[in-house]
Amino acid sequence: MPELPEVETIARGVHARVRGDRILDVWFSSKPQPFKNPPALQAKGLEGRTILAVQRNGKHIVVSLGDKPPQPSSKVSGPEVRLPHAVAKSQRLAVPVAKASRPEGRPPHAVPVPVEWIVHLGMTGRLLVTTPDAPIAPHTHARLTLSSGKELRFVDPRRFGRLELRDLAKTGSFVAAGAEPLQIESEPFAALFRGRKLAIKAALLNQTLLSGVGNIYADESLFRAGIRPRRQAGRLSREELERLRLALREVLQNAIRLGGSSVSDYVDANGVRGFFQLEHRVYQRTGEPCLVCKTTIKRITVAGRSTHYCPHCQH
DNA sequence: CATTTCACCTGGTGGC
DNA sequence: TGCCACCAGGTGAAAT
Numbered sequence: 001m002p003e004l005p006e007v008e009t010i011a012r013g014v015h016a017r018v019r020g021d022r023i024l025d026v027w028f029s030s031k032p033q034p035f036k037n038p039p040a041l042q043a044k045g046l047e048g049r050t051i052l053a054v055q056r057n058g059k060h061i062v063v064s065l066g067d068k069p070p071q072p073s074s075k076v077s078g079p080e081v082r083l084p085h086a087v088a089k090s091q092r093l094a095v096p097v098a099k100a101s102r103p104e105g106r107p108p109h110a111v112p113v114p115v116e117w118i119v120h121l122g123m124t125g126r127l128l129v130t131t132p133d134a135p136i137a138p139h140t141h142a143r144l145t146l147s148s149g150k151e152l153r154f155v156d157p158r159r160f161g162r163l164e165l166r167d168l169a170k171t172g173s174f175v176a177a178g179a180e181p182l183q184i185e186s187e188p189f190a191a192l193f194r195g196r197k198l199a200i201k202a203a204l205l206n207q208t209l210l211s212g213v214g215n216i217y218a219d220e221s222l223f224r225a226g227i228r229p230r231r232q233a234g235r236l237s238r239e240e241l242e243r244l245r246l247a248l249r250e251v252l253q254n255a256i257r258l259g260g261s262s263v264s265d266y267v268d269a270n271g272v273r274g275f276f277q278l279e280h281r282v283y284q285r286t287g288e289p290c291l292v293c294k295t296t297i298k299r300i301t302v303a304g305r306s307t308h309y310c311p312h313c314q315h
Numbered sequence: 316c317a318t319t320t321c322a323c324c325t326g327g328t329g330g331c
Numbered sequence: 332t333g334c335c336a337c338c339a340g341g342t343g344a345a346a347t
Contacts, residue, residue, distance in 0.1 A: 006340075033324075122341055124326090160323070197318080202319085207342075216340065261340080264340085303320095304320065306339085
């Protein structure tokens with residue numbers, strides 16, 4: 001379901017509502033599908049931590065978590081760390097992350113954090129902030145009880161989504177493989193496609209080249225750039241590639257402003273639909289007239305995905 | 316190595 | 332109403 005603008009919208013919404021919250025309790029479903037490392041391990045790693053920030057990286061949601069306070073009820077422990085100190089420390093740490101103005105993209109974390117919880121929504125995943133008494137939607141796979149009384153829930157009918165807890169001492173901070181489409185400059189963008197024989201649409205969907213572009217925004221940016229989806233990536237002129245880069249940036253920025261595209265059931269962290277589907281010019285408009293030239297929009301298959309374009313406007 | 320295809324899942328829609 | 336084929340925002344493993 002969600003591409004860069006939808007994931008950005010969700011990450012911003014979750015960040016605004018749970019930043020600074022402590023995770024008191026974690027419940028996971030017994031389905032193995034969405035868990036990249038064992039759910040018991042993830043639950044143990046999450047419980048007790050403070051949420052410092054929620055950010056998008058490619059199509060991934062990165063939840064940065066602070067240190068755990070010492071367990072009060074465990075065995076007799078040394079007096080090294082007292083609870084008030086630990087609380088004060090993590091709250092102090094939360095400030096620079098929270099205050100750092102974060103437009104789009106991937107700023108490095110302001111402070112090192114011990115673990116990150118990575119949420120990938122797959123095709124049908126949702127990340128929702130609710131009250132505890134909100135009805136549990138079918139296919140709810142995770143419920144995090146928070147100290148403010150809210151719940152953070154992960155719902156995913158098809159289970160293509162993934163949840164992963166990363167220990168930063170072992171793995172380092174999560175960084176998506178591909179370049180950020182909103183940040184990349186002209187020359188590095190052109191270099192991504194040089195010498196490549198695959199269709200430009202397939203290249204746009206390849207997350208190791210660019211991270212965050214999916215089926216909707218690939219089609220919409222190619223239409224706005226006037227480029228046919230089956231053109232060989234390596235044969236596009238420098239001018240065409242620059243048009244594509246700017247069209248892609250424009251379309252993603254506008255989609256973020258409108259809260260993403262709700263094609264069927266996408267909603268943000270508050271359960272609110274987006275509006276960019278009203279701006280789609282080719283995606284899922286097969287058989288309808290082009291909004292520019294009235295030519296009938298065609299549907300073909302590229303890279304195994306349904307692909308929509310205007311035969312007159314795109315060359 | 317680069318590229319393509321397919322399986323992974325559930326649910327909705329439209330035809331018969 | 333039921334059954335079936337087909338479609339869906341993604342992605343990584345297997346095949347070519």
